[in-house]
Amino acid sequence: MKQNKLDNIKSKELALLFGTFIIAICGLVYELLESTLSSYLLGDSIYHFSLIIGLFMSSMGVGAWLSRFIDKQLEAAFVKLQMGIALLGGFSAFVLFYAFAYVDNYEAFLYLITILLGSMLGIEIPLIIRILKESFSLKTNISNVFTVDYIGALFAALLFPLVLVPQLGLMQTSFLFGGLNLMVGMMTWYIFKDTLGEKYLIPLLLIFFSLAMGFVKSNMLTSIIENKLYKNNIVYAKQTPYQKLIVTSNNGRTQFYINGAIQFDTIDEHRYHESLVHPVMNMVKRHENILVIGGGDGIALREILKYNDVKAITLVDLDPAITTLFKTHPQLSKINHHAYENKKVTVINKDAWKFIEKSKQLYDVIIIDLPDPNNISLSRLYTQTFYRLLGRHLSRAGAMVTQATSPMFSRNAFWCIEQTLQESHFYTLPYHTYIPSFGEWGFVIASKMKLPLEKIEPIKALKFIDTKTMQGMKIFDKDISKPEIQSNKLSSHKLIYYYNEGWKKWYE
Numbered sequence: 001m002k003q004n005k006l007d008n009i010k011s012k013e014l015a016l017l018f019g020t021f022i023i024a025i026c027g028l029v030y031e032l033l034e035s036t037l038s039s040y041l042l043g044d045s046i047y048h049f050s051l052i053i054g055l056f057m058s059s060m061g062v063g064a065w066l067s068r069f070i071d072k073q074l075e076a077a078f079v080k081l082q083m084g085i086a087l088l089g090g091f092s093a094f095v096l097f098y099a100f101a102y103v104d105n106y107e108a109f110l111y112l113i114t115i116l117l118g119s120m121l122g123i124e125i126p127l128i129i130r131i132l133k134e135s136f137s138l139k140t141n142i143s144n145v146f147t148v149d150y151i152g153a154l155f156a157a158l159l160f161p162l163v164l165v166p167q168l169g170l171m172q173t174s175f176l177f178g179g180l181n182l183m184v185g186m187m188t189w190y191i192f193k194d195t196l197g198e199k200y201l202i203p204l205l206l207i208f209f210s211l212a213m214g215f216v217k218s219n220m221l222t223s224i225i226e227n228k229l230y231k232n233n234i235v236y237a238k239q240t241p242y243q244k245l246i247v248t249s250n251n252g253r254t255q256f257y258i259n260g261a262i263q264f265d266t267i268d269e270h271r272y273h274e275s276l277v278h279p280v281m282n283m284v285k286r287h288e289n290i291l292v293i294g295g296g297d298g299i300a301l302r303e304i305l306k307y308n309d310v311k312a313i314t315l316v317d318l319d320p321a322i323t324t325l326f327k328t329h330p331q332l333s334k335i336n337h338h339a340y341e342n343k344k345v346t347v348i349n350k351d352a353w354k355f356i357e358k359s360k361q362l363y364d365v366i367i368i369d370l371p372d373p374n375n376i377s378l379s380r381l382y383t384q385t386f387y388r389l390l391g392r393h394l395s396r397a398g399a400m401v402t403q404a405t406s407p408m409f410s411r412n413a414f415w416c417i418e419q420t421l422q423e424s425h426f427y428t429l430p431y432h433t434y435i436p437s438f439g440e441w442g443f444v445i446a447s448k449m450k451l452p453l454e455k456i457e458p459i460k461a462l463k464f465i466d467t468k469t470m471q472g473m474k475i476f477d478k479d480i481s482k483p484e485i486q487s488n489k490l491s492s493h494k495l496i497y498y499y500n501e502g503w504k505k506w507y508e
Helices: 002-042 045-069 074-102 106-131 138-191 201-229 269-283 299-304 320-328 330-335 352-358 376-382 384-391 411-423 467-473 494-507
Strands: 233-239 244-250 253-258 261-265 289-294 312-316 345-348 363-369 394-403 427-435 439-447
Touching: 002 045, 002 074, 002 106, 002 138, 045 106, 074 106, 074 138, 074 201, 106 138, 138 201, 138 233, 201 233, 233 320, 244 320, 253 330, 261 269, 269 299, 269 363, 269 394, 269 427, 269 439, 269 467, 289 299, 299 312, 299 363, 312 352, 320 330, 352 376, 352 384, 376 384, 376 494, 384 394, 384 411, 411 427, 411 439, 411 494, 427 467
Parallel strands: 289 312, 289 363, 312 345, 363 394
Antiparallel strands: 233 244, 244 253, 253 261, 394 439, 427 439
16 A cells, blocks of 8 residues: 555656656747747847847746745646646747738737746756655756656757758647647646646546647648738748748749748849859850859759850758758749759759869859858858858859849948959959849859959840940949948858947838
8 A cells, every 4th residue: 555655656757757857848939939930030040049038038037926825725736837838838839920911019029928938947846856856856856857757858959940840840849849738738637637627628628629739720820821911822831941932823824932031022033043053154164064043943044055055063051941942842843944854954952152162173153152151150151261162162263253242231241342352362353233123132243363354245035134234233332332341250240240239220
């Protein structure tokens, strides 16, 4: 009889420690969810990611302090706490997406949810320790609880980027982990049901069904909200391990977005891609071996393949979801003229830095068609170190070009890229043009030798660029001319600061 009682106590202890492991995973996942959402919806990933993590941690401290005022019915308080976290955490992604699409003051919802959720999470661990105080010594109790808490945090940190985001997406992940918090609440109620009674069963079940319904309908909810954010119909949406891809279409016109930022619109993409590709191709005499960094939509490939002397093109894009999409999707592969089916094209889905470090090839032309440098992961591919690394793989008479954001909307960022290339020991040729989808947009050609660009040789099927147009593209008005500027280095990442500062000036 006594042994059975001891075994029962032991099983309760293990169950509560397992619950601690689960709530540790849930807590970190909520932090990562709110931080990722804020970066995704608001941009400026470093600022918002850091701000949300800071708010979460400080709110958890407030919650830990507030836990001292709970001195009766600890088990009941813990069950209620899990129900509250399940509801708020489970519905947090939905509420934030909805607020961003339909409410003006989105950030107020973000900060309110972060502070409330962080405060509730901060109460959890002190309560668990106090509930277990009769089973273990203080030293053992604290050691056990914090051990499983930290192990759970590591588990969540690995699970979030590798499984949850690519497989479930942000909203479904939110509902799932709300359900896990509720599971801990149900388990705690079951352990102490003789003390707590049946009154918690109905609210636990109601919350469970609301979270389950949200999980099942999350894709539909996401589609409804995203259709509000994009003016045309969404025909494709996918959350990859790296980014959110959206394709919209209406009346034969197609747009492609990464993390909410437009990458091209078929009505004017020819102005961008002709400006990116043809000036650098006309600057050099040899086009045998070409490297494209980024450009997973394959449209730069389409333009390069207009040159008959091209023998090999290597395209390096981190995300296989993009290259596969634009190779296999019937509507999208037409845009790049089925460039991926050309035998001259080799696709490598790998980080560009890692690829170029191990490459032994020399290239006649390098075309850099990356997204804007709004985070460290992208900014490092606009640094002196990376440009010098590329220079080792550029033939003596070759040249490379990069898209360089807008000299109008982010003047300092544009010239920072040009200055970085200069300080990386290249001759540079900055130029710009107007693209309706983007506004005034800039590019920079870089070469080891001072190569003149006197004319654009006529090539079949060019819609926009010619010699006269190119001459005008090299002229910068006074308000977008080069200021005193610092270059972009791995140690400082000034480019991110310039980029965000410029866009905020126009759109905040």
